[in-house]
């Protein structure tokens with residue numbers, strides 16, 4: 001079906017109804033002015049051209065109104081986070097009540113664990129994937145320690161089987177059915193950052209809940225990449241950053257999801273600040289704390305507007321295009337990428353990401369024989385931007401917002417040349 005020629009790749013771009021979007025992003029260029037082949041939108045998404053105006057608007061209003069900008073700005077800062085909620089909720093398949101944009105990802109995971117990691121003497125263990133992102137692992141270990149448990153003993157790793165790279169859901173099922181009485185929390189990456197495997201969130205929720213464990217999902221590699229249908233999945237909570245697939249700029253704020261079933265539970269333990277206090281009485285000052293329902297009930301501080309302006313810009317683009325169209329293109333783009341890689345006659349590389357499009361997002365993880373990191377260096381020298389993840393993987397993410405079929409074709413030509 002696919003063909004491994006430049007003409008064919010260009011033909012696919014012509015037929016692609018989303019190809020116009022590329023021009024709405026700043027694509028980094030080499031010294032000769034040629035676009036980089038940028039495959040690291042899974043690490044830092046590119047900048048939408050319109051983001052500058054969104055941020056400029058807030059700078060102008062700050063200059064013009066000072067503190068009055070909280071009410072007088074074109075987009076008043078007081079409720080500014082609310083402008084993001086609906087579009088963000090749509091991207092992750094949640095109800096607006098369940099979602100808020102605040103803080104950064106690891107911070108949100110901690111705040112969520114304040115509420116959803118409530119260990120007892122006998123039920124205290126936490127399950128993560130063995131290839132969990134380091135920040136998640138450190139966060140979980142520090143929570144165990146904070147509650148007085150041994151972080152080694154209290155951590156259960158869901159591992160791929162010997163000789164395999166991917167996780168099997170039935171192995172999680174076995175862990176929870178055997179040790180569920182001791183497990184308080186499952187905290188799992190919805191799309192694994194290393195392998196690109198997209199897990200079945202609904203199954204994970206069912207497995208955890210069958211043994212009264214809370215279930216949380218890190219969606220750093222899912223938000224803006226796949227359509228996780230968070231509400232429907234039934235997971236208790238989730239968090240994700242917005243600087244990867246959501247193109248909102250380095251270190252930008254994160255998303256948080258708490259399922260509706262917990263939205264009105266004022267009894268959940270949580271940390272408090274003025275921003276999760278009832279907004280009707282927030283400025284009456286000497287009021288006793290009265291927590292807001294839903295995701296907003298986890299905020300602490302008034303948020304950084306300049307960063308939120310960049311998120312607004314990005315969400316407006318996502319809203320215009322829709323995850324459905326993006327996902328359709330993504331499956332084709334990554335499918336073409338996989339096809340081309342499989343044409344290379346070599347045993348030096350192997351794609352470890354699932355080949356079933358339903359079990360992955362756009363990223364392909366290419367395992368390099370003998371952990372030969374020089375291949376990644378050489379790609380970079382040729383302006384093919386990918387990233388190397390220890391021990392032996394080059395991660396490549398063709399992003400449907402701005403990568404083209406031609407990018408994919410050219411990238412694989414370079415790779416083939418190096419092999």
Ligand SMILES: *Cc1c(COP(=O)(O)O)cnc(C)c1O
Pocket residue numbers: 104105106107133135136189193218220221241
């Ligand atoms: C990118 C990423 C992080 C980064 O966390 P920050 O708090 O935003 O620095 C954490 N976890 C996962 C799974 C990630 O992919």
